[in-house]
Amino acid sequence: MASITIRQLDEDLKRRLRLRAARNGRSMEDEARTILRMASADELAEQSRANKAVPGVAPIPQPAAPLLARSIARQARVLLIVGGGIAAYKSLELIRRLKERGVVVRCILTRAAMEFITVLSASALSGERVFVNLFDPTTEHDIGHIRLAREAELVVVAPATADLMAKMAAGTADDLASAVLLASDATVLVAPAMNPHMWAHPATRRNLASLERDGVLVVGPKVGEMAEEGEAGIGRMAEPLEIVSAALPFLHSAHAPQTLKGRRVIVTSGPTHEPIDPVRYIANRSSGKQGHAIAGAAAALGAEVLLVTGPVTLPDPVGLKTVKVETAQEMLAEINRGLPAEVAIFAAAVADWRVEEPNANKIKKQPGSSPTLTLIENPDILATIGHRDKDRPRLVIGFAAETEQVIEHAKAKLARKGCDWIVANDVSPGSGVMGGDCNAVHLVTAEGIESWPPQSKEAVARALVARVADALTGAQP
Numbered sequence: 215m216a217s218i219t220i221r222q223l224d225e226d227l228k229r230r231l232r233l234r235a236a237r238n239g240r241s242m243e244d245e246a247r248t249i250l251r252m253a254s255a256d257e258l259a260e261q262s263r264a265n266k267a268v269p270g271v272a273p274i275p276q277p278a279a280p281l282l283a284r285s286i287a288r289q290a291r292v293l294l295i296v297g298g299g300i301a302a303y304k305s306l307e308l309i310r311r312l313k314e315r316g317v318v319v320r321c322i323l324t325r326a327a328m329e330f331i332t333v334l335s336a337s338a339l340s341g342e343r344v345f346v347n348l349f350d351p352t353t354e355h356d357i358g359h360i361r362l363a364r365e366a367e368l369v370v371v372a373p374a375t376a377d378l379m380a381k382m383a384a385g386t387a388d389d390l391a392s393a394v395l396l397a398s399d400a401t402v403l404v405a406p407a408m409n410p411h412m413w414a415h416p417a418t419r420r421n422l423a424s425l426e427r428d429g430v431l432v433v434g435p436k437v438g439e440m441a442e443e444g445e446a447g448i449g450r451m452a453e454p455l456e457i458v459s460a461a462l463p464f465l466h467s468a469h470a471p472q473t474l475k476g477r478r479v480i481v482t483s484g485p486t487h488e489p490i491d492p493v494r495y496i497a498n499r500s501s502g503k504q505g506h507a508i509a510g511a512a513a514a515l516g517a518e519v520l521l522v523t524g525p526v527t528l529p530d531p532v533g534l535k536t537v538k539v540e541t542a543q544e545m546l547a548e549i550n551r552g553l554p555a556e557v558a559i560f561a562a563a564v565a566d567w568r569v570e571e572p573n574a575n576k577i578k579k580q581p582g583s584s585p586t587l588t589l590i591e592n593p594d595i596l597a598t599i600g601h602r603d604k605d606r607p608r609l610v611i612g613f614a615a616e617t618e619q620v621i622e623h624a625k626a627k628l629a630r631k632g633c634d635w636i637v638a639n640d641v642s643p644g645s646g647v648m649g650g651d652c653n654a655v656h657l658v659t660a661e662g663i664e665s666w667p668p669q670s671k672e673a674v675a676r677a678l679v680a681r682v683a684d685a686l687t688g689a690q691p
Contacts, residue, residue, distance in 0.1 A: 302331050322394060
């Protein structure tokens with residue numbers, strides 16, 4: 215494919231592009247990219263309208279098409295700053311995972327980071343130039359470090375070493391990474407990684423507290439073995455997918471309309487564990503990925519979010535309040551404490567039954583006999599909230615995870631539970647939904663049924679939350 219550079223444009227076009235870029239605070243190259251993305255978005259919207267008019271061609275489901283068009287018009291951009299620690303190798307996986315989700319990733323490697331990974335590897339994975347030097351004559355002729363600071367929606371520091379966190383807390387700007395961090399007004403997410411003794415040191419604790427007061431978000435660190443033989447404790451960098459999960463809700467937020475600002479939203483997520491004895495419990499295979507994604511998407515649109523989650527292995531979403539519970543009764547109690555709210559989205563897979571009298575001690579296996587468990591019904595959280603007379607949320611949304619007759623069961627559940635919408639999906643073993651990263655859902659309302667295309671759980675979350683925002687402002691679902 216032929217390429218065109220700014221130098222090849224005629225002088226009048228370059229002048230107009232330069233003025234437009236200056237007005238928008240972008241480089242000329244990024245202004246050109248923005249124009250092309252906007253043109254692509256317009257073309258996509260036109261195709262969507264055309265599809266509706268062609269007999270036999272299924273229209274692009276709404277709101278999927280507008281969401282896709284908006285994502286093209288403002289493609290998410292992350293600036294990844296890689297600190298100098300052994301965990302730097304994980305940053306390469308992080309680049310790949312972000313790219314899988316359509317995110318543009320630019321990288322800054324500190325001088326110490328280049329002792330662990332190479333510029334070539336980061337550049338090959340990101341598909342972008344990698345920056346290392348504050349005084350690079352090829353980029354600083356137009357104050358390149360300021361452009362780097364301005365062009366990202368989110369700055370991720372991974373690994374965030376003790377030294378780099380100290381520089382951030384002190385406001386030092388003696389290299390490219392620290393100068394860009396000081397110049398950026400984007401949200402900053404750090405993933406600390408260091409020896410447990412360094413993490414526990416009072417100086418690091420002071421620096422962390424200072425960064426959190428400044429609004430810096432933190433994911434991790436985790437407990438585990440260190441690179442040094444015989445060393446273990448808190449200090450392992452969060453895994454790349456955990457960092458991605460923490461980052462996604464904040465992408466696009468710089469430009470996204472805060473359509474849920476001032477709204478309170480309660481989201482439930484994950485399974486519940488109903489004890490049989492001190493070591494056994496009744497549960498299900500829910501991973502919590504969909505519920506956590508919904509909570510993050512609501513927070514990204516400005517909502518005040520309370521996430522009530524059963525036991526999951528996912529990191530807590532940043533930027534919202536997370537309450538962890540074990541049982542259905544505990545979940546209902548936390549929801550009641552969280553009311554009033556304008557929206558309640560029940561994505562948790564709550565166990566339908568619990569043992570009437572959990573054994574105080576571990577039930578011992580007896581040859582030739584099996585224990586008798588008396589089960590009683592758990593509180594129906596969705597129906598309880600859906601049928602409330604006082605403090606009922608304006609919009610109550612349930613999930614129907616079915617293995618057969620998905621639509622029929624969802625319709626019956628909508629009427630029976632007293633909720634406003636049901637998000638139904640097929641969770642039979644062949645679907646890969648339980649624990650997977652993708653979902654294909656049907657939105658069931660009093661007005662009808664919408665079948666959305668298979669997409670990532672993050673995309674389902676964004677589409678659902680966008681629909682919620684429309685409903686609260688008076689648009690028809």
